[in-house]
Each structure stands twice: as structure tokens, then as C-alpha cells.
Amino acid sequence: MSTTEILFFFLSALAVFCAVMVLVSKNPVHSILWLIMVFMAISGHYVLMNAQFLAIVNLIVYAGAIMVLFLFVIMLMNPNTETEPRKHIWMKFAGVISGGCFLLMLVSLTRQAVEMGGRNVMMSGGNIGLIKNLGKALFSDYVVPFEITSVLFLSAMVGAVVIGKK
Amino acid sequence: MIPVFLILIPLVAGLVSFFLKEAKTAKAWSLFASLVILAVAVTGIFFLHGANLFYDVPWLSEMGSRFSLLTDGMGKMLLLLTTISFPVIFIATYHNDYKNPGSFYGLMLLAQAGLIGVFVAGDALLFYFFWELALIPVYFLCSLWGGEKRIAVTFKFFIYTFIGSLLMLVGILYLYYQTPDHSFALQSFYNLKLSIGSERFIFWLFFIAFAIKMPVFPFHTWQPDAYEQSPTSVTMVMSGVMVKMGIFAAIRWLLPIFPNASLQFANIIIILSVTGMLYASLIAIRQDDIKRLIAYSSIAHIGLMCAAIFANNKTGMEGVMIQMFNHGVNVIGLWIVADTIEQRLGTRKFSELGGLAQKAPALAILLVVMSFANIALPLTNAFVGEFLMFNGLFRYNIWMAAAAGVSVILAAVYTLNMVQKVLYGNTVERTANATEISGNVKWILVVLVIIVIALGVYPQPMIDMTKDTVHAILYNR
Amino acid sequence: MNAIIVSALLGVVMMFSGIFTKNRSTYTAIAVAGLVLLLAANLLNTYGIYVLHIDTHSLLSFEQFGMFFNSIAIAATLIYVLLSGKAIEKMGVNVADHYALIFFVLCGVSILSSFNGLLMLFLGIEIMSIPLYILTGADKRNLKSNEASLKYFLMGAFSTGIMLMGITLIYGGTGSFTLGIDKSLSSGGLIPRTSFLEIAGMILLFVSMCFKVSAAPFHFWTPDVYDGAPGVFTSFMATIVKAAGFIAFIRLFDQHTLGLGVTWKLLLGFVIVATLLIGNITAVFQQSVKRMLAYSSIAQAGFMMFALYAGNDMAKEGILLYASAYCLATIGIFSVLIKMKDYTFDGFNGLAKTQPVLALATTICLLSLAGIPLTAGFFAKYYMLAAVVKTGSSLGLVVIAVLFAAVSVYYYFRVIQAMYFKEGEAEAEDVTTPYKIGLLLLAGFIILTGIFPSIILNWFYF
Amino acid sequence: MPIQYYIYFCLTLFSIGIVGVLTRRNAIVVFMCVELMLNAVNLLLVAFSKMHHQVGLGADGAASQAGIDGQLFVFFIMVVAAAEVSVGLAIIVMMYRNTHSVDINFLNRLKN
């Protein structure tokens, strides 16, 4: 069993565990922290797959900015005052069951995907994950969507302002 | 060109009438308009021939639908009925007052336009258009000027009819795609060669639409309520002309297009119709309300027509043709009487009436004549039609004819019952100081009576008028 | 392309116009001018004249269909602004930003009408959705509005997740983000069933699109959001946005409906029936006209799904006709609705007495929605049904559809009954003469289109 | 590393996210679970891109850019996610201002 495999399984287990913890932990702050852990693990996966750029961006944007944003919001409305009351148990139950069914469906479906048989993910090789190549591609082929995302941000900004204004 | 005029004049006149505020002017205007239409129709039917009665321009070319109008014998006769009945109605109800009369008469004229359109449309999509166009104004008329239960009742009527027409639309679409040249033209529908399976299915889509309109048992329950609730002048339009839409459509749009299916299902439909006749007649015996009685009796008559259509022989068909006209005239006459009685005495219940014959002999005589026309006494117009229809039914199946004949006996029972309760006996407090009917009603009824007798003694012109259609329907399969 | 660029720029312009002037009607004026400009630009585009030439690397493809829909959407927005500009001005403090957001939505719409490949689809949908979350919550003091926007947002985000998973699976299966010109489909044959990932992905994609166009059973956000959002923006969402969703839907799947064979029809049929059922039946019992219209929009969506089901050229024409007819009618009704004091059915009692013009126009719009002949709505429905019947199969589905159409008549006519046949003192605020005239023009256009649908269709054939 | 591993792993994460959306009541946590779903998607995308990249390498040498679009897509997803978060949190905050709660079960003024 090579190190990559060990790392893979370790990170996967870690990610799944933390994800579950996100769900089960009562306190939203804890959930956030667990979620950050998940993102860390995922970044680890990116590194494993030699997608360096995404690994970094994931850390900075998600684990950094976005989660901090969440954290701020939580703080803003200090959650200790309202501890989340019980949800109907059957609702939880139904949620888990249906989520399980969904997983089951997708998994069984991909198991039938014979064309995936023997396809491997290239670990730690290939250079498409490097900033250089991504940058080239982004500003040559994908410049249009890149520009268009500016519209997205504009609207998001305006929206935030509109909503945020007293 | 004539059909275009016949559609356009009422349309325009109706739209104009919406802007007339004064009751007098609205009445006068609509009466004038309807008379003009009558004049045009008469000219077109009796003095012009050939190309004048047809019209055909591209309309929705990209959908293969054309604005094509045609007038065959049956069309002529129904045009005549429509154009005659409207002035008659306007005159007979001249003294009734409606709130904002402009819209009332406007809608009436729009309805006329729609009806005429239905009778002359030579293109399936156009036919469907006019079918609805005739329905909408009537819906508003009933809901705006009807009795106290009007909204619910009229709405039922509207939904009922609308479902039918939508089903018909599906059928039309299906046929349209079956036509090789993708056209809605009547002729290319006639030329269709459908597989028996699809014929069976589409046949019902069409028939239900028409059956609801006629109405044939058991699709009839909207009718008595609607007739009772809507203002009588509208009821006259509905039962005098509108129900003919169903019959007309069944003859023009059903039999020739689905010859096999209509032969195959004839027994079911005839049994339904005959059942309906007996059923309606029996119910009519127990009615205490003039309007409802007439409604049920007209269900019975329509049932006979429907049965005769599907009896699939020329005699019956001839009967249906002329009976369409005759029934229109007679039932309008009856409605006029019912309306005057209601207007004058404020009730439609037999139990509150009686002895009118002493107070209003003219009314009495006219009502008696109309009633005997209603039970198809010889030398009245209805006799000829029913004689032929029964004949056709007899050729189809003697027992059906016999059963249907029983309803004629019942017709005598309930009609005479009405006559007796309303006219004879001693006066009651309601009728104690009733007066003779007003001149306009009297004279219009006299006109109708003359038509009734004339067509009863010498029906041949009507028969000749529609001979060609019958032949076309039954033998160009 | 023009549409995308110009609308984005106009959005920016509107943003900044907020700085220079505080006069609200000026914003409306600018917006109208901008929309006219946008329309012109888009028409130029349809004739192949570009503002600036950009190589999109086949991420966008400007077909006539999409361009034409753009024109319809922009024109509809123009009418919408003209009719309910006043109401927009009344809404909240930052009117300019609202207009800006509307323009951004239009930008998203024009992306959706020309995307090629799932990346642009994704971006387009997001650009279209995010401003809508805001607009839904525009009435900040109103709890319903807040709730609506939060619900909309949460569910929208969820559906985004579903959609992305779908895209991913498709990418895994095919190695490309382009669906429309799939190699396995260009032959027109069935998709090779071996690529299960792609199928799974397409199902998820389908689900998320159903969500966007509020097709049952993914419609649940619609009534709440349409009900909670401010009336003006509801009318925008319910018309232009929904239509855009359908355009995207069709552009995404139109070749595939042929390829995927009977199972696809099965799924679609299921969705269609469910949508018609829920939309029509639930609308029957509503007490608020606004909510009734929300459900009716679901029902209408059910009809529009037929275009997808039929998946032939007629369906494409039909969806355009349907979109325009539906948008016009709904915009008209909403423009009246937001002037009413009381949104319930009883609020309309006796409108024919107090405001005959409004009543008339509303009636015509309702008739059009119900698909009564001589109105645009009839031909819209007609085309949908005809497109399906043309495929020669599944006549039963059509019959079901018309039965539900009859049901729809029930709740549309409740409004008419309230306006004409019931006694009451319905009140409408600041009904100006130009507004009335505009409304009448709209109604007239609906009638005209109902008699000569070629007015719209011939454009399509240029 | 076989692709199936990644598929199952990501689908698991994704489903966990869904379950979270279904079971939690705190709007923020629900939103976080959505983010979790998105991340699962991202990871899967990268995995696929690497998979296709391998095929590409096999096909046309070391210069192959195959599979790069997958990673770019991830990039765009992150962008969009960021925008969504800003708007979403703004909405949640607004909600909180009016009703001092972020419990989605209290969102039932609109129903039926």
C-alpha cells in the first residue's frame, strides 16, 4: 500500500468524519470548525492530485474567507442565546433515510457504469493543475466566462448593498 | 361574399351597440341591425347563387387554416332560422328593460355573429373559433342579466360546454395531422381515410362536445337550470338556435368524417337519445314551472333529432333538417309566451296561474296553437319533421320508434297539462286582473303561428332546400 | 452577444445613476431608454451586426431562436416597466439598484438564450438567480418578503448543488461540458446506455432545470416566493425569468428528447401530469389572486413542458408564442393586481363598475391565460398541443391536458365573476390615463395576436 | 487510484450535505451543508479532470491539456459560491434583523 493510498484513505476518512460532525454538533460554531476541517482534507486531496492552484484557492477562499464570513455572522447573532431546539425526530429520520436512498441510487448507478472500469485518476502527475496552465487557459479560451463572472459579482455586490442598507 | 356580411354586420353592430347608453336607441339599433341581417340573409339565400355564398381567403397559412365560409342547404336553413329568430326575439322582448342595455344588445349581436359563423364555417379551426365565440357572449349575458342563481348555473353550463369543445379541439388537431395536405378544410377532412381504431377514439371526442351542446341524455343537466336562470330572450337564443349548433355539427362534422364509427356506435347513441326522450318527458310531466317544462320538452325533442341523425337514412335526416328550423320557431314561440306571462304576472308556476283564457283570449289562442305545434299535431310544422324522423327511426329499428313514440303521448300529457293549468279553469288572485298581451308580442306570435301553419301545410320548399345536403352527407362517404 | 454586453453595461449605468439623481421617475425613464437601446442592439445582433467581435471559443452560440427570444424577453420587460414603473419606483429606497438588478437578470437571460455548453448554462442561471434572491427580498420591512427570499435562496442554492453534481457526472461520463452537440447524439441514435454517469448526470440536470421552471414536484418554492415577493417583481419573475428558464431547458435538451427514447418521455410525462395536476387543482381553492396566479404559473409551466415533450420545430415556435402570450397576459394582470388595495378575490368585487377599463383589460388577459380563442393564449396552447399531436403518439396526455385547461378556466373566471357579476367597491390606486391606454393597447395586442398569430410567428421566419 | 473510489467518496460527502440540509434547522448550518455539497462536487470534478487528463496524455503526448476544463470549472464554481455566500449571508442577516431567529422552521408565514 503506497503512501498516496494511505493518504487518500486517511484524508477521505477524515473528511467524512468531519462532515458527519458538522451535522451532529449542536453548536453552529463547532459545525463551522468541523467544516473547515473538511475543506482542509479536501485541499489535501487536491494536493494529492497535484491540483496545486485549486488546493491553495480552496484553502484561501473557502477555509479562509467564506468560513470566516460564516463565523462572523454566527458571532453577530451570538448563537448561545438560542440553542437550536429539537427538530421532529421523524424529520431527521426521513432526512437520513432519503439521503441514504439518494446515495444508494447514485452509487448503484455508477457501479453499473462499466465504462468507468479500470479508469484511474492520475495521482501526483500531470501539469494541468499548475497555475501557469490554468492561467493560460483561463485568459485564452475561458476569458468570456471570466468576464461574465464580473457581472455576477456586480449583481452580488449590488444585492449585498441593497439588502445590507438600513 | 354574403356569409362575410352575415358575420361582419352583427359583429360591427354589436360593437357599436356597446357604446349606446340610451335604452331606446340600443333597442332600436339592434332591431334595425338584425332586420338588416335578415334582409341580407334572405337576399343571399333566395336570390343569389354560387360564388356569392362562398368565401375563401388565406388566414393562418402557416397552420394550414383558411378563412373559408360555405353555405349548403342546411347552412341556408339555419342561417334563415338565426336571422329570423333574432328580430323576433328583439321585438317580442321590446318592452323588457335591462340594466345597461347597450352591452346587452351588443352581446346578443355578438352571439348572433358567432352562431352564423358556426353555420357557415368551412374550416375546422374556424369552426372551433366561432363555436367558442358563440359561447362567450351567452355566458356573459346569462351571468349578468340572469336570475338569482345565475352565476353558478351559468358557470356550470360554460365549463361543461368548454370541456366538450376542448376535447373536440384535440380531435380536430388529430385529424389535421392525418390529412395528407395538412389542412383544416372541411373537404380534406371528408376525404380522410382513418383507421377504424382512431376513428373510434376521435369520434367520441367530437360526439361528447356535440352531445353536451344539444344536449343529449345524460349530458343535459346544465340545460334546465341554464334555461330557467338566464333572461328569457337569451334562453330563446340558446334553445331556439344554439342547441341546433350541436345537431348541425353532428351532421356536418361527425357523420361524414367518421362514417364507420357513427354506424358502429349508432345503437348506443340512439338508445341514449330515446332513453333521454322518455326520461325528459316523464320529468316534464311533474314540472310546475313553465320554463323548466319547456326545457325538458325541448330535451325530448332534441333527443329525437339526435336519434334520427344516427338512424342513418335519408328520411330521418330530412326530418332532422326541417325539424331544426321548426323546433327553433316553435320553442321560441313558447318562450315568448312564457316570458310575457312571467313579465305580467310575476310567476312561472302553474299552481299560481289559471283562467288566463278569460282574461287574455288572444294569448290563449296563440299559446294553444304553439302547444299543439309542440306536440306535433298535423298541419303544424313540427308534424312534418317528426313524421319524417320517426319514419327514419322506424327504418332503423321498430322498437326504438315505438319507444320514442311513447314520448309523443307523454308530450301530449304535459303540454296539455300546462295549457290547462295556465289558461283554463277559474282565475286565481294573480290572474284576476290580468290584461290582454301587448301588441308587439301578439303580432310577433301571429307571425310565428303563420310560419308554423304554413310550413305545416306546405313543407316541400324546406325539404327541397336541404335535399342536396342530405344526399351529400349520406352518400358521399 | 450584444444583448449580454449592453445589458451588463446598462446595469452598471443604472447603479451609478443612483448617485447622480434622486428623482425616481428619472430612473424609470433611463431604464426605458436603456431597454429600447437593448432591444435595438439585440435586433442588430439578429441581423448579424455586432457591437464588438469577441471570440467566445464556442462557449456561446447565437442562434436565431435564442436571439428572437431575447427580443421577446426585452420587449416584455419594456412593457413591464412601462406598465408597472410606478410601482417599481414605490418599492423601497434604492430604486436604481433594483433597475440595475433587473438589467443583470436580463444579462443572465440573454446568456441562457445563447449558452453553449454547461459552463455558460451554470453561469447564466446563477447570474439570473442571484439578483432575483435580492429582488424577492426587496421589501425589507415585510417579513413575508424576507421569508420568501430566504426560502428562495436556500432552495436555489440546493438546486445549484444538484445541478453541479449533474454537470460533474456528465463530465465524468463524456469528458466534455457540451451536451447539445454530443458525439453519441449527433447520429440521432440512442445514447449508448453504457455511459451511466452521463444518464445520472442528465437526470440531476433535468431535476434542477425543473426546479428553475417550477415544474412539479420541484415547484414548492414557487407559490411561497411569488406570494411573498413584492408584486412588481413577482410579475417579472413569473414571466420573463420563467420563460428564460424554459428556453434554457429546451436549448439544453431539444436534441436529447429524441435520443433518450421512451424513458425520457416517461419522466417528462410524469412531470407534466404532476405539474398540471398540482398547478391547476391547487389554484382552485386559493383565496388570494396573487397566490392563485402563482399556482396558475405552475400550471402554465406544465403546458410549456409540452414543448419539451414534443421536441420538434413546431414546439420551438410554440414555446416562443407561448412565452410571449403568457408574459403579456401575466404582466397585464399583475400590473392591475399591484394597483389593487386587496389582493383577495373579494378585492376584485365590482371592479367593472369602478374601473371598467381595468376590468376589461384584466378579463382579456385572463381569457388569454385560459386559452379562449381569439386571444393570444389560445394559439399558445394550440401550438403546444399541436406539437405533441404531431408526434402522433400520447394523445391521452393531450386529453388530460385539455381537461386540466378546463379546470384552469374555473379559477381564472372566478376573477371575472368577481369583477363583473359580484357587487362590491373594488378600489385601485393611482390609475392614470396613460396607464389605462397602455393597458388597453396591451389587451388589443393580445386580441390581435389571437386573430393573427403570424404577427409574432412571421418574425421568427424573418 | 481507481476513479470509483473518488466517485463513492464524493457522493458520500454530497449525500451527507443533503442529509444536513434536510435535518438541520439553523439556516446558516443548512447553507453550510450546501457548501459541503459544492465541495464534494469540486473534488469529483478535479478527479474526473485528472482521469480524462490521463487519457489525453495517453492519446497525444505530454502537451495535452485534456481535463483542464474540469479544473477551470471548479474555479468558476468557487467564484459563484463566493458570490452566493455574500448574498445568502446578507439575506440571513436581514432575516435575523427582523425576526431574531435563523430557524427555518419559523419560515411558515407563507404556506398552502
Add this chain to the structure above:
Amino acid sequence: MSKLVFLVPLFPLLGFLVNGLGRKSMSKSLVSVVGSGAILASFVVSLLLFFDVKANGGAVSTLFNFIDVDGFKIPFAFQVDQLSSLFLLIITGIGFLIHLYSSAYMHEEEPQHFGRYFAYLNLFVFSMLLLVMGANYVIMFIGWEGVGLCSYLLIGFWFKNNNYNYAARKAFVMNRIGDLGFLLAVFWLLFKLGTATYGEVFTAANLAKLSSFDITAITMLLFVGAMGKSAQIPLYTWLPDAMAGPTPVSALIHAATMVTAGIYMIARSNILYTMAPATQTLVAVIGLATAIFAATIALKQNDIKKVLAYSTVSQLGYMFLGLGVGAYTGAVFHVMTHAFFKALLFLGAGSVIHAMHHEQDIRKMGGLKKHMPVTHLTFLLACLAIAGIPPFSGFFSKDEILTASYGVSPLYYYIGVAGALMTAFYMFRLYTLTFLGKFRGTHEQEHHVHESRWQMTVPLIVLAILSVVGGLVGIPEVFAEHAHSLEHFLAPIFAESAKMAEHHHLEASQEYLMMGGSTLAIIIMIVFAVNRYKKYQATEAENAGVSKLLENKWYIDELYDAVIVNPLNALAGFFKNIIEKSGIDGLVNGVGRMVSYGSRQLRLLQSGQVGNYILIMVLAMVVFFLIWFNDNTIVQLFNKLF
């Protein structure tokens, strides 16, 4: 000559129009002149026609095409031959007399009702003429229903009294039942032969086309029509009630003319009947039964008109007996004589009633002999005639029928004679109670009783003469060769049947015996009746047992109500209140209610909980996947279903 034909019905029609429209403006005398004049005119024309026919046979004259479809062709044509010309004479002749009579009888009526009365009467004559002159069954049917209409109008002439109206309605409806049979028969003919014109139907070629079943069915159906019109069992009950009308009307319509239409129709289509022995038997049996049955009822009636009504029914029965046994001439002969004496009886009764101020109960009369001699004398003659005393007219016609029936089956004969005896009894009971004995009415009645005016007595006298000598046109062959001039006159009509039917001539001796025997018995019966009731007192014991049964007409009306009328009413009520309201309409509304109920339930799905929404979405996705996997099975399922 035949170009005059259309005049015959034209005059009454004109009379109808003039009187009908001018009833308000014209004076009574003018009205009566117009009314009677019209009939007189057509009587004159009829006479001309009669001699024309006598001279050179019948003729058909077509006016125009009534109905001409390609199934068949029905001309509006009149056929004047021996049979119809004879009826023309009866109708117009007696019609005229009765018009004359009415002008006095109805004199108390207000002018406009007086005018209405004459208008109706003229209209009746018009329709009756159509009936007998029509050259095909359809025209006959027109007249057939026309007379029904007039009888309806005239029975209900005094429309303030609701019982009269009910009687009128009953008459019309019962006629309608018969008419349906008639109509079906006509359809059958049209269906099989494509024509309903006598001249074409009765040709050998066409008759050959009809299977024996066809003929039997047609004749049966026609006979149903005859039952209705000529008041035979089971459709006879309307005739006694029809006495609600003015007495002259009863005389004209319900004695002389209309009720004999059935006989006319069967005589007209005699060939068909001769070819259908089964029907003939039925006709004979029904006729005989009616004759006896009605006679029994007549024994105990106390209303002068009711007695006459039942006697009419009974006499009609005799006529059908005649038809049934193939003695067509005899039947027609009896129609004629019966027209004479029964009209006379009714008019006499009318003059009595008129004199007694509309008192109709014979128990309150008596001894009128001295007050009104003319009426008394004529009435007596009529009674003798109907009782069948030679050489009065009734004797010959009835004897002819009975003799013929003996030929078919002696049983017929004996029952027939029994009926004749009863006839004699109740007629003389009536006569005695009315004219003999002492007056039993109130005093002012007695004071006012007087002989009627000349307009009333003249018809009485004329009719009396006719009913005395009328029989002489049909003297039996046994008395003298070729003495039966009527038979020779009518021979062409019945020639075909005569060929077909086998003739069984009785021995002259036996025939004499039968005549003598029956006559003797009748005379004895008369004497018995007169003695039985000469000393009659109003205070007589209440009837009991059989006689009570008879007085109440065997409770037939009650039976009909219980068996037919009430059940129908109940059924109608059931339809109206249950089926229509709850059943069909309930179903229709049920759909609507179902929709709104579904709406109320479905909207609960919109719980407002984001969690539930998303849950449902996820589940839906799962379902989609399931569908996708099991698509084939599902498709097959659908294919199975549809």
C-alpha cells in the same frame, strides 16, 4: 266534377276562419248563418259528388305534394269514391242539422263564445272531411288527429270547469295512444311499400310484397288506432267522460261521425283485413266484448247522456263485430243508421236537458211526454230504431251484422243478440223514466218545461224520418233479390275482399227464424222495461251487488288509475327528484366538488417548511432514478393499461 272536390272541405274551413276571427264583431245570428251555411254548402257539393260517383265511379284529385322525400312521396290528394261519398253525406248532412240545432241550443252563450263554438264545430267538420276524403293514410291521419283536436276543444268548451278540462285531456291522450298505433302502421307501409296511397297500396302487386306477418302487424296497429278513436276496449273510457261537452257536440262527434272513423278506416283498408284473419278475429272479439260490456254498464246509468254514451260504445262494438266477420257493408250500413238514430237520441236528450235547465239525471225527470210532444215522439222512434224493431232502420243494419256473424260462429250471434236485448232494455228504461210516469223534478222546472224552438225540432223531425226509413236502402236479400241497394253501391270498395272471403249463405228459413226470434225477444224485453220503470219513484233502494258494480262502470277508471296513471306519476317523480337531482346532476356536481376537495387537500402539501420541500425533491429524484432503471417494465405496464 272532381274539380269541385276541394270545395267540400273548403267551406267549413272558411266558416272556421270567419267565425274564429270575427267572433267578437259578428252577431250571433250571423255567426250561426255562416256556420250552418258553410256546412250546407258542402252538403250540396257532397250531394253532387255522390251522384257523380254513383254515375261514374270514384276519382282521385291531387292538390299538391305534401311531402316528397326520396324515401316516399305523399301527395295532398282527395279520393272521392262510393265509401267516402257516403260518409261525406252523413257528415255534412247530419252536421248541418246539428249546426242548425246548435244555433238554438247554444243561444245563451256570450257572442264570442258562441262564435268560438261554431268555429270549432266547423273546424271539426273540416278535419272529419279530410279524414274521409284523404287519398292516403297520411291525409287520413291529419284528419284523424284534427278531429281529436276538435273533440278536445269542444269537450273542454266550458273551460271554467276543470272536470271538463280533465275529460278533454283524457280524450285527447287516449286518442293519442291509438294514434301512435296508426302512425306505426303507416310507417310500416311506407317502409315496405314506399307509399301510403290507397290506390297504390291495395294493388295486387304491392300487396304481394307484404308478408303475412307484415299485414297482420299493420292491421293490428291500425286497429289500435281504431280502438282509440272508436272507443273500443281498452281505450273506451274517454267517450263517456266526453259527455262533458255540449250535447250537440256529443251528437255530432261522439255519436254520428268521429267515433265511426275507426270503422271507416278499417272498411277503407278492408283488403288488408281480409288478408289477415288473425286480426279479423281480434276485431270481432274486441267488438263483441265492447258491445256487451258497454251495454251492461248502460243498464244502470242515471245520467241521460251517459246512457246514450255507453249505448254508443256498444253500438260501435257491433260495427266492429261486423267488420270482424267480414260484413263490411253491414258495418258501414250500421254506421249510417246509427248516425241517424243516435244523433236523434242525443238531440232529443239535448232538447230535454235544455228544457230542464241542464238537468241530466233521469231520476229527476219523467212525464215529459205531455210537455214536449215532438221530442217525445221522435225519441220514441229513435228508441225503436236502436232496439231493432222492424221496419225501423236499426233492425236492418244490426240484423245484417248478426246474420253475418252467425255465419262465422253461432256464439257471436247469440252473444250479439243478448247485447241487443240489453240495448232494448236500457233504451226503454231511459225512455220510460224520461217521458212516462209523473214528473219528479222541482216545481219551477216543471213550470219552465216547454217544447223547444223550431231550430231544434226541425232537425229532430228530419232525423226521425231518416231513422225510420233509413233502413230501406239495405233490405236483406232474403226479402227480395237485389233489394240491398247499399251493398251494390259499395260493391266496388269491397270487391276484392268479397272475392277472397268465402260466402256461407244461410237457409232463408233459418234466417227468418232468427229474425223473428230476436224481434220477439226484443219486444218482450221492451214491454218488461216499460212496466218495470213506469211506476218508478225517486225514492228507490240504493243499488247493491252487481247493479252497484254496473252503476260504477265496473270500476274500470279506478283500475286504470291504479295500474297505469299512478305508477307513471310515481316514476316521473322518482326521476325528477332522485335520478335527476341526486343521480346525474349529483354526478356532475360531484366532479366539481371532488376538484375543490382535492384542492383543499393538495394545498396542505405546501406546508411552508423548506425542509419538507427539499425532502420531497430528494424523494422525487430517487423516484426518477427508479423510473429510469425500471423503464421497460413501466412502459410495458402502460402498454397493458392502454
